[in-house]
Amino acid sequence: MALRKRGTVIPRTSFVRRGLVGGVVLSMTVLTACGGGDSDDSTDAAGGAAACRPASGKVTLDYWSWVPGMQKAVDVWNAENPKIQVKVKTTPAGNAGTYQNMSNALKADKAPDLGQIEYDSLASFRLKNGLTDISKCAGVTDAKGDFVDWTWSQVDFGADGKDGVWAVPQDTGPMALFYRKDVFDKLGLAAPTTWEEYEAAAKKIKAAKKGQYITHFSQTDPNWFTGLLWQNKGSMFERDGDTWKVSVDRPENRQVADYWQKLIDEKLVATDLQGFSPALYKAWNDGEVVTWISAAWGYSTIRDNAKSTAGKWAVAPMPQWEKGQNQAGNWGGSTTAVLKGSKHPAEAAKFALWLNSDAKALEILNKEGGLYAAAKSGLELDALKQPVNFYGKQPIFDVFAQASANVDTDFTWGPTMTDTYRFISDGTAKATGGGSTLGDVLKDADSQSADSLRKQSLDVKE
Structure with missing residues (x-):
């Protein structure tokens, strides 16, 4: 399948909030930082994300998602990563209750380590100081080229990573x-x-x-x-x-x-x-x-x-x-975000990258949950090139490939x-x-x- 430009573009500059004292403008880059698992890191000397050091022992991460079949993908991860286990909570679609529950959990300091958040709602959670900047977590910035360009611009808000990275792209919705x-x-x-x-x-x-x-x-x-x-x-x-x-x-x-x-x-x-x-x-x-x-x-x-x-x-x-x-x-398309308050952002970021770029995970999420991957490798899945029996053996993803090329960016x-x-x-x-x-x-x-x-x-x- 030919790779084409897909989706929407978040405005190029970072979100700003009008200051309440003296008209000072505060950039949202200062709102969150990525703390290390067992460390006492806060921010670096430049005020950016912390070092995001891995934890020293076994870690269990909580993850909220509404994707069908997500547990099957997580089972593969858990089998391969005994020191980083992930517990999935199946939730309603975002606006059907998950976002409100997530907001409430953030206020109560009881939010999960990771949450599924659609591109259109990511900015709202950032504005609420509900996300963790994972730009200093291992492998995150290096993964930019692994994803369709417009989807990465969603998670760094079009700032080329200078304003942090706030999630990992998961899928799109042409x-x-x-x-x-x-x-x-x-x-x-x-x-x-x-x-x-x-x-x-x-x-x-x-x-x-x-x-x-x-x-x-x-x-x-x-x-x-x-x-x-x-x-x-x-x-x-x-x-x-x-x-x-x-x-x-x-x-x-x-x-x-x-x-x-x-x-x-x-x-x-x-x-x-x-x-x-x-x-x-x-x-x-x-x-x-x-x-x-x-x-x-x-x-x-x-x-x-x-x-x-x-x-x-x-x-x-x-x-x-x-x-x-x-x-x-375009309807939907989601990210995997590390939420504010996670004690293990390094491990959470590692899982988020694997979930949305590993060949086995992408295959499971497409087959079970119908996800149209944001990872470039996911667009070359063999399943996307095959006739689909349920749809009268029509190769339906040819239609969606055409649609994705015709979405106003x-x-x-x-x-x-x-x-x-x-x-x-x-x-x-x-x-x-x-x-x-x-x-x-x-x-x-x-x-x-x-x-x-x-x-x-x-x-x-x-």
Whole structure:
């Protein structure tokens, strides 16, 4: 598989917080340091990360992750590393509860050594002083070239390591269209190439069978909705030096919101199903929901939770806003971060590097969890070149390779994305219930996000 540039770019300069005394600007490089396992290191003479010395005895690390099959990868590590054992706690997806629990654990000084954090939320945890700089831990800076360029820029915040390294990239989430090919074929429908065709297909699918919908619109997946905005070049934040501009309610995003509002109003999509829920999985198995616009990792979600539909699904590129376009969104993609307070950052960093670059680990995480690796070697996995039986023996990762090449790399995350996602999720619940519109959600989330930045003493352009 040819290696292509993928994903999003964090703004090039480090996040800054407006000082509370005398207008002094404080760089976030001073917020955290990497302490050695059994040592009393703090920071070096230049104020950077500490030496990150290994512990002298046996170490046990706690790791929170929601990736299916993660335990199998960790079992391989534990068998090969008797002096560094890892305990996995399986958690809900980040915005479904893990991030809040992680934040609470950090406040109580009870956080795990390692945590799965998506790229879009990494800045929020850094702003909370919740991450450990692992740049001085053995092998970390040398690993930069092992990962797809844009993903490394996520974990050092585009500062070429000068501002520290705050996690190890794990995977990316280029988006495409999963669809029930048998249903489409029966109705004489081809995979829609435009959103106009997608709407027409939705009408035909609804008319063909009572209770059947083209897809669901979840209240609890704001990062999925963000992926739809991303495809239309609808970045929600802009940066000029140390000043932020919130652009959640911009024309490109309004176009997406208005489109989906129309589908909601005409009852062409199910609005009573939430992402990653038993009810949704039943709807897939029963043929009540027949498409899912999702990321590369979504292939295992359908495979593992809609087993009765094996051989009936296919994958196609995302529908386009204009015929002939080739644009894709990105949903998710995670890192393995060493959290503040870990007594063993050297060992935690060593495990994080292994987990996301070792051939055996990458193979397990792709097969079991559907991860589309951020490591360059992971993009050459034999599994990504093979037909996938569940999807009618289609080589589906060819579609995702194309999608990843068509993701806008200028998309900018805000430093308080967990807040922005909460605003969108809360508003969407009201909109899908008929109490407002998705346009209102964008408008409200725009003003609320600006207030969130100000509460963090960040400069916000009106």
